[in-house]
Amino acid sequence: MIDPVTLAVIQAGLQQVCDEMDLTFSRAAFSPVIAEADDRSDGIYAADDGSLIAQGAKGLPVFVGVMQFSTRTILDRIAKGLTAAPEPGDIYIVNDPYLGGTHLMDVRFAMPVWRDGVIFCWLSNTGHWPDTGGAVPGGFSASAISAEQEGLRIPPVKLFKKGVLDSEIYQIICSNIRVPDQRIGDVQAQASALLVGAERLAALLDRYGDATVTEAIAEMRRLAAAQMRTLIGLIPPGPWRSTAIIDSDGVVNQPLTIALTVSTTAEGLTFDFTGTSPPCMGPMNSVRATTLSSIYLAMRHIFPDVPISAGAFEPLTITGIEGTFLDAQYPRPVSGCAAEVSQRIAEAVFAALVQAIPDRVTAAPAGTSGNFGLGGHDPEKGRDYVMYQISGGGYGGFAGGDGIANGCSTIGISKAPPVEIMEQTYPVLYRHYALHEGSGGAGQHRGGLGLDYEIELLRGTARASFVMDHGRVGPQGALGGSDGAVNRVEVTQGGVTLIPEHLSKAQDIALTPGDRVRVRTPGGGGYGPPAARDPALVAEDVRLGRYTQAQADRLWPNG
Known part of the structure; x- marks a missing residue:
């Protein structure tokens, strides 16, 4: 059993690795939205299932769950032979919303960290690119009725192979976006952040040993789940109901409704979205990964002391999103999902739980x-x-x-x-x-x-x-x-x-x-x-x- 002091030091060390990746990304990026606005995030994810291990304190909370899903998608596609297997120095790129993402402008990189010929974990980050093509500059097409109108959709592919930028894939990207000459700065910054993370993580593993760090990660996840369940125990059984309204989908000038019922169970907390509006024509649909991540971040607002780990999400069950605009399927447009719909989801969570635990919401x-x-x-x-x-x-x-x-x-x-x-x-x-x-x-x-x-x-x-x-x-x-x-x-x-x-x-x-x-x-x-x-x-x-x-x-x- 790992001792509490070592556990705390390793947990802080993993957090510091992510913080340094965030800092490197912002300092090296070209675009003001990353370099000045910090619209980015970096994290560490499990080698077997992509589960979240740690994320930078200065990263966007909505990306906490999203990168967990996108990393899991990469692993699944590699296992099925749909994506090439990794080698040392490889960095994958993906922005497909329907493969564990948000909207097309949020571009994710993922890189395996190798130890003695075996993948120990994955490092991943997300940066908001100012443009990925599509009908309008910036990608926020308010009148889009299909994914193709929103920009270039990239499945998981190797942008860097054995440490070298694949010029052919990069040319395809540049040929489909505006101001392509400026993107190389953000691409190199995003990759550099992962390389810095790999270097810092290697130092941590060398100091404490792979087995000890692995044990610490498992204990961090167990404790996060236990702490979240304890805090959920403060919530009366309910049910607690709320609604949140979205102005319109940008195409049909009628409001969309998010209907939510929150209830406590023996296992944790259930969020039921039965009664929510069906898929919409315009870009205010939300993909599943963003919807789930929005609930995770809402609970982080309410219980901020729970450590950032996949364990914190285990007591949370989400139901009733199938057949609604919160579970968008291709080719539904989704440019508004991460930046707007996610916040209406969080608002619905706040409006429900402020009735139950008013001192915390x-x-x-x-x-x-x-x-x-x-x-x-x-x-x-x-x-x-x-x-x-x-x-x-x-x-x-x-x-x-x-x-x-x-x-x-x-x-x-x-x-x-x-x-x-x-x-x-x-x-x-x-x-x-x-x-x-x-x-x-x-x-x-x-x-x-x-x-x-x-x-x-x-x-x-x-x-x-x-x-x-x-x-x-x-x-x-x-x-x-x-x-x-x-x-x-x-x-x-x-x-x-x-x-x-x-x-x-x-x-x-x-x-x-x-x-x-x-x-x-x-x-x-x-x-x-x-x-x-x-x-x-x-x-x-x-x-x-x-x-x-x-x-x-x-x-x-x-x-």
């Missing part, structure tokens, strides 16, 4: 990544570009206080790229970048404020597309709290301002110099009855300009 956060893509030609620099903007929003109020303003999305820790970097890189000017005043939902503890920004095209012509959400209804309040403000998008062309038909989704909007796009992201939901809020806190919010006096009088009549 918040009201709904903004729940949208604000995916905004802009592609065009910059005549001053003489080159094409694809710009991808993500944005934060308000967090929900909670038992301990108000929600965070302009926090990162529910699915990760990615931050918006600095305005200065974006203006240096692309022909745009941020005319406005501030908090979305008045957007936090009223409550005893109010929701955090969203973000309010406006981008102007300075030169050349461009096409804008965006896939966002919460434009129809705001993030849910909890325990008597009010909903947060909705997402608002306005496009100004030739001095005329319009609101898109689908509110939060549109594509191929032609922009010329002087045209603008303004986005106001949602505020978080309020927690507890507004009448219970301390009047001094209401007055302080008014003093700081977070709300006007008129807004405060309406939201907190007793304030």
Whole structure:
């Protein structure tokens, strides 16, 4: 039996390996969405079934489960002869959503780690590429009705063979994406992160021995499962029910519903999605891997002390997604699954469990990544570009206080790229970048404020597309709290301002110099009855300009 001190040191060591991979990836990447926004993640996965062993603390939580499924898919395809067997120095690439993925822009690399001629484990990472082809720059095609319209779909293949980049496969990729000359920087950064991880992991194994580290990994998984089951024991049996609404699928202008019932069982916790809307025509379908990972990350928000390990997921059972838009099958379009639908799934989990364990769960956060893509030609620099903007929003109020303003999305820790970097890189000017005043939902503890920004095209012509959400209804309040403000998008062309038909989704909007796009992201939901809020806190919010006096009088009549 491994002693607790050695176990803790090895667990921290594995975490450090992943953290160094994350840092290497961001520092070496070319694209601002990775280098500045940290839209990436790295992890260690089991050699036999791809189960999660460790992930970087600064990696996107939604990728925790997804890379587990994609690694498992690679192993299964190798066993069936559908993918070539690995050799030392090989690195596989895959972005196929239907093979354990998310959307096409999230490109995963996987590399086996060899010890004495045997694969000890796999290292894998995911990076959001700014473009993978498809109908619109950036890949967020709000009107797509098939996977082919969203971009290049890559099954698991060896991009690096015995340490050497396969130029033929790389040329195929470059021939199907925009600004291909810039991708080599991200590709090399992604591969370098895995090589750094392999070097650091080898040092750890050399120090403690393969057998001891293997024993530690098994014990980490067992303890994570036990800890999750213990915490689930704090939840009353239920059932606890909730719904979450998606504005539309981008094609049919009708809302989609996520229906959820959560119940405790002897084995753990069951999430039943019976009653959820069927598959949709537009890109707001979610593949199974993303759906399951969304539930995992929601539970990580609620019980953050449980170690990141496949064991933490063992007590969680998911049912009722078959035949719904949460279990998309090819060729259903899925560009909105990881960035948007995943957050509605998490919101449904929060809305159900805040009733059961109110001291541990918040009201709904903004729940949208604000995916905004802009592609065009910059005549001053003489080159094409694809710009991808993500944005934060308000967090929900909670038992301990108000929600965070302009926090990162529910699915990760990615931050918006600095305005200065974006203006240096692309022909745009941020005319406005501030908090979305008045957007936090009223409550005893109010929701955090969203973000309010406006981008102007300075030169050349461009096409804008965006896939966002919460434009129809705001993030849910909890325990008597009010909903947060909705997402608002306005496009100004030739001095005329319009609101898109689908509110939060549109594509191929032609922009010329002087045209603008303004986005106001949602505020978080309020927690507890507004009448219970301390009047001094209401007055302080008014003093700081977070709300006007008129807004405060309406939201907190007793304030």
